[in-house]
Amino acid sequence: GAGVSQSPSNKVTEKGKDVELRCDPISGHTALYWYRQSLGQGLEFLIYFQGNSAPDKSGLPSDRFSAERTGGSVSTLTIQRTQQEDSAVYLCASSSTTNQFLSYEQYFGPGTRLTVT
Amino acid sequence: AQSVTQLDSHVSVSEGTPVLLRCNYSSSYSPSLFWYVQHPNKGLQLLLKYTSAATLVKGINGFEAEFKKSETSFHLTKPSAHMSDAAEYFCVVSGNTGNQFYFGTGTSLTVIP
Numbered sequence: 001g002a003g004v005s006q007s008p009s010n011k012v013t014e015k016g017k018d019v020e021l022r023c024d025p026i027s028g029h030t031a032l033y034w035y036r037q038s039l040g041q042g043l044e045f046l047i048y049f050q051g052n053s054a055p056d057k058s059g060l061p062s063d064r065f066s067a068e069r070t071g072g073s074v075s076t077l078t079i080q081r082t083q084q085e086d087s088a089v090y091l092c093a094s095s096s097t098t099n100q101f102l103s104y105e106q107y108f109g110p111g112t113r114l115t116v117t
Numbered sequence: 118a119q120s121v122t123q124l125d126s127h128v129s130v131s132e133g134t135p136v137l138l139r140c141n142y143s144s145s146y147s148p149s150l151f152w153y154v155q156h157p158n159k160g161l162q163l164l165l166k167y168t169s170a171a172t173l174v175k176g177i178n179g180f181e182a183e184f185k186k187s188e189t190s191f192h193l194t195k196p197s198a199h200m201s202d203a204a205e206y207f208c209v210v211s212g213n214t215g216n217q218f219y220f221g222t223g224t225s226l227t228v229i230p
Contacts, residue, residue, distance in 0.1 A: 004160070033218075042121075042207060043220035056217060091161070105151075106218070108161040 002026065004109035006092050012115045013082055021077040021112045025094030032075050033106060034067060037089040046090075049075060082116045089113050119144045121210050123221035131229045136180075136195040138224045140208030143189065149211040150191045151218075152182055156204045164206075167191065178202070203228045 005024045013019050025032050034046040045059040049069045060066070064082075069075040079086055093106035124139040142150060152164040165176025172184040178201075182193045191208060208221040 035220075042123075042222040045217060045219070048217065093161075105163050105166065106161075107163075108153075110158075110160045 004092055004094055004107050006090075006109040006112050008112060009110065010113045010115075012117060015084060015116055016081055018078065018080045019082055019114065021079075021090050021114070023075045023077070023092030023094075023109060025073065025075070025092070026107055027073075029094035029096050029107070030072065031095045031104070032069060033093045033095075034075070034077050035091040035093065036061075037091055037111070039088075043091065046077070079114075082114075084116045087114055087116045119148060119210050119212055119219045121208050121219050121221040123206075123208050123224050125224050126222065127225045127227070129227040129229060130198045132200055133197050136193070136198045136202065136226065138193040138206050138208075138226065140182075140191045140193065140221060141189055142191060142208070142210045144210055147186075150182075150184060151209040151211075152176065152180070152191075152193050153207045153209060154204045155207065155223075161207065164193070198226075198228045200228050200230060202226060 007022045030051055032049040035043040036046055037043050047054055047067050048056045051072050052069050064080045067077045089111040091108055091111045093108045095104040095106045120143045122141045130136055147169055150167040153161040154164050155161045164180050165174045165182055167174045167184045175181045180195045182191050184191050205223045205225050207223050210219050
C-alpha cells in the first residue's frame with residue numbers, strides 16, 4: 001500500500017518568505033509527527049498530532065512555526081518569515097495509533113529538503 | 118528526561134565482518150527503544166524495536182539488539198556485514214507518554230568491499 005508522502009521534495013526559498021510543507025500519512029493512521037533533521041544532527045521532534053488535535057507542540061522552535069491537520073489525514077507545516085537556520089530536511093511520520101504505555105512503529109516519509117537563501 | 122547517545126558517529130567495517138553500533142539511553146522509567154536505518158535519499162525504516170518483552174530483539178536484514186537495563190544500553194549488531202548495510206542508523210527512545218520519541222545523532226556505517 002501507499003506509504004507516507006511529502007511534498008515538495010525540495011524547496012528553495014528566500015529569507016523572509018513563508019513556506020508550507022505537506023504530509024500525507026498512511027490511510028487510517030491516527031498519529032502524525034513532524035521532525036526536523038539538520039546536517040549532521042539527529043531528528044528533532046517538532047509536533048505531534050492525534051487525530052486533528054496537537055497535544056504536544058513543545059518542539060516547535062519558535063512562533064514562526066505552526067502546523068495543522070485536517071480530516072485526521074493531511075498535515076501542513078508552515079514556517080513564516082523563514083530564516084537561514086530553518087534550512088533542514090523536514091520529515092513526517094505516521095503511526096496507527098498511540099498509547100500512553102506503548103510506543104507504536106512510526107512510518108516515515110522521504111522528507112522535504114528546505115533551503116533558505 | 119529521556120535521551121539517547123550514539124557513541125560512534127562513524128563506523129567502518131569490512132564486508133563479511135561483524136557490525137556493532139552502540140547506543141546508550143537515559144530514562145527514568147522502562148522505555149521503548151528502536152533502531153531505524155536511513156539509506157541515502159530514502160525515508161527512515163524501522164529495523165527493530167524493544168517494548169519490554171524479550172531483551173534480545175531480532176529485526177530485519179539479520180540485525181538484532183539486546184536491551185541491557187543495568188548498562189542502559191541497546192547496541193545493534195549483525196554477524197556479517199553486507200554492502201547494502203551502508204547507511205545511517207538511528208537509535209530512538211520513547212518518551213514517558215509513548216507519543217514522543219528522542220533520536221540519537223546517528224551512526225554512519227561504511228562497508229568496505
